[in-house]
Each structure stands twice: as C-alpha cells, then as structure tokens.
Amino acid sequence: MPAPLSQAIEDYLKAIYLIAQQSRQVTTTELAGRLDVAPASVTNMMKRLARMRLVRHTPYHGVALTDTGAKVALQVIRHHRLLELYLSRQLGVSIDQVHGEADRLEHVISEELEDRIATALGEPSLDPHGDPIPTKGGEVAATGGRLLTEAAPGERGVITRVSDRDARRVRELAAAGLLPGAEVEVVATGPRVVEIRVEGQRQRISTALAEAVYLDAGDRAPAA
Amino acid sequence: MPAPLSQAIEDYLKAIYLIAQQSRQVTTTELAGRLDVAPASVTNMMKRLARMRLVRHTPYHGVALTDTGAKVALQVIRHHRLLELYLSRQLGVSIDQVHGEADRLEHVISEELEDRIATALGEPSLDPHGDPIPTKGGEVAATGGRLLTEAAPGERGVITRVSDRDARRVRELAAAGLLPGAEVEVVATGPRVVEIRVEGQRQRISTALAEAVYLDAGDRAPAA
C-alpha cells in the first residue's frame, strides 16, 4: 500500500477539488487564500504533488487533480461531511462548529471508523449544510440549486444548501433560520440587503449573507 | 493562551506519564521503545521539553514531568480514554481496536467535543480496559488490583483492568473472555501457562497473556 499522505497534502488536495468545482482555473493565489498560506508555499507543494502524480501542474497556469488526486480528495471530503453530520446529529455540536471540528478529525479516522459512522447515520447522502457526501467509490451527487441572491422578488423555494466556509456566517444563517430545509420567499432584493420571508417570518439579511444560500430548483412563481 | 502543543509533544508527555506510573525512573531507552523512535530523538525532544518547562531532565538520569507537563499528559489521557469508551460503546468499535483509533483522535478533539462525549457517556470514570479516566481537573483514581499471575491457585476475583498496549494481546484476551467485569478463578499456575476458570469455563492461557490482567483486591480464598 502507498505511504499514507500527510494532513497537509490532504488539505491541499481537498482545497483544489473544492475550488475546481467553482472556477475552471485553480490558481496559486486562490489556493493560498483558501489554505491561509503564502503563495510561495503553494507553488512548492504543487511541485511536490506533481512529482507524486496527484496533480498536473502547468506553471503559471494552475493545477488540476489527477484521477488519483481526485480519489484522495473525495475520500477526505467524505470523511469531512460524514463527520459533520455525525457530530451534529449524534453529539449535538452546533452547525457553525461542525466544520472546524471535522477539518481536524477528517485526517485521522480509519476506514473502519468511517464505515461505522456511515452505518450509524444510515448511509446518508447530505451533510448538515446540504453538501453531498461522496460515496466510498468516489461518486458525488450534483449540487443543483440557484443562489438566493439571484432569485427574483416573489420567488420561493426550499433551502438546499448553505456555504460552510465561515463559521460566523453559518452562525448568522442559523440564527435567521436559514438552514437546509427551510422555506424561503424572496420579497425584495437590493444591492446591500435582501428581504425575505422565512417560515412565515419577515426578515432582512445582508446580500453577503444571502450569497451563502442556495434554493432548490422549485417554483419561480409564488403559490397562490 | 499558550501555543497549542504538537501531536509529537503530546505523545511524549503521555508516554512519560504512563511510564512513570510503573517505574520510578523514566529512561531514554524506555521512552524510545514505547514511542518507537531512536534514543537520540528522545534526548533531543527532552531538551526541547525541558526548555518549555514541561519536563525536568537530568542528563543521563531520566526525566520527570513538571506540574504543567503532567496537566497536559492527563488531559491527553482523558481524551484517549473517553474516546476509547465512546468508540466502543456508541460505535461498536472492537475493544482491540479502540486504542489505536483513540491514539490518533486524542490530539484533535476540541475541549467542547470532549465535554459532549463525556456527557453522552454520563461522565464515566473507567475506559473499556478498566483504566481510570482523569477528570477535567486532572485527578485520577488509583488503579489498585493484583496481577493475575501473582494470584495463588484457588484465588478468585473479578477482572478490573487489562493492559491495552498491544492490540493482538487484547484480542486474545477478549477471545478468552478476559475483560473487565469477568470473574476468574485461578486453578493452577505454571512457568509458561496459567490455568483458570472464567465464567465457568476452564481455560489455559500463556503467562505472557495473564500478565496483562489485573484482578480486584477481592477474596483470597475461593467461595465455598
């Protein structure tokens, strides 16, 4: 079997995967920002990962995961999301904290523990933020849905996903009742603020916050 | 707050604590053996830990934890034993595997998660091997009990503790029904083999195996 990969390597691969989902280019700076590391450190690591055939690196033009690299990334993401759900559901860890906790645990759980957690949760397919949990084989369900900020006034839908990147933002979303499953109707949109109705309650939230919320592909028109 | 200590440092402190429980001297070689590391590496680390005031190091004569060092060690051991119990009880991880799993998890769980685990378990005081779980304040119950190998034929007692150092040995103990709570009667002792009755069943086990088993301070004489 191959030598186990370091936590640092797993973090880089995960970050590359997640960035690649949103932009066609995975740049050095983007990675550096995401990992809170100097750009030079990223370049360094990219050369190492390329030598290990975990990424393909075109100097000055970004990196992409190889198949092997993607496998690793998906396995780490599976750990992460299973742990998030487990911590939330079985141990009552609050939704804004599960991400940070899982970021550390994801690197140290065994295959066996991963299986037991998945079984205990009933082989779930979504984490508490609505992100899909990759299968052991590395398949991931597509994440559909439209941005709350891109819905027109009058539209309504059910929240399917919220970004888990920043714990504070998640805490604010939770406080506003904006978590997966909640029903939202857009009342009015402005450049800085969005007015919505959540589970009957009228609310105004900042556009920044609303940008972390995704709705299902549901009705464009309000129900009668 | 102080910078968080590395996993390596935590491992050294834990090992020093555990060795100190059994021998008055904590030697370089003993540590090297326990941590599976070269003796020179231990010396190196001892100097570092001494500079950090986590241990007192008398060159050529061993180390001892400072109060600060002992606090850290006990906190790590608390994590370890809570996790062992949690994994065993809530996730069904087998008793010979919990130790290895906990060895990795112990370094990454937050204070908050520690608390939630302790609460979920009802603030337990013993781990699955019968080792006491230190309190948050760093108190540890004394581990009494006599070695199974030192009991005379005819004596009986309840197993209070088994060594968890080697997974294979624990697996053998589990297979023989020799886990904390089991009632044992010593039938005969020899240099290589011990004959016992466990929960009614006659068994012969190697002395090496029996050396990992501790009985309560109970009856020296067999019940009528």
Next chain:
DNA sequence: CCTAAGATTTAGCCAATACTAATTTAGTTT
C-alpha cells in the same frame, strides 16, 4: 579501583512544510 558494557548524549544530517524577498512570466494597456 579499574574497566568494559550498555545507556545516553552529541554531532551532523534529512525531509516536510512554512516563510520572506527577489525574480520572472503573462496579460493588458497605451
């Protein structure tokens, strides 16, 4: 009381992973 064996430490080295500062490249602007 001296010496050899065994334990410990020292010296010098390496890999992983990060940093800053300096340089180079790519892409855009005039």
Next chain:
DNA sequence: AAACTAAATTAGTATTGGCTAAATCTTAGG
C-alpha cells in the same frame, strides 16, 4: 510593440521531528 502590473516562481531560510554514527557517561564485575 514597449511597458506595466499582477500573479507565479525561485532562492534562500527556519522549525519540527526524525535518523545514524561517534563520543561520552554510568555502573556493575572482576
């Protein structure tokens, strides 16, 4: 097309934590 800017890379350095080989200390036996 020259020049500028932003991004990326290179060069050189530090720290952590490990290693081997060589030197040194402790201690038990003779």
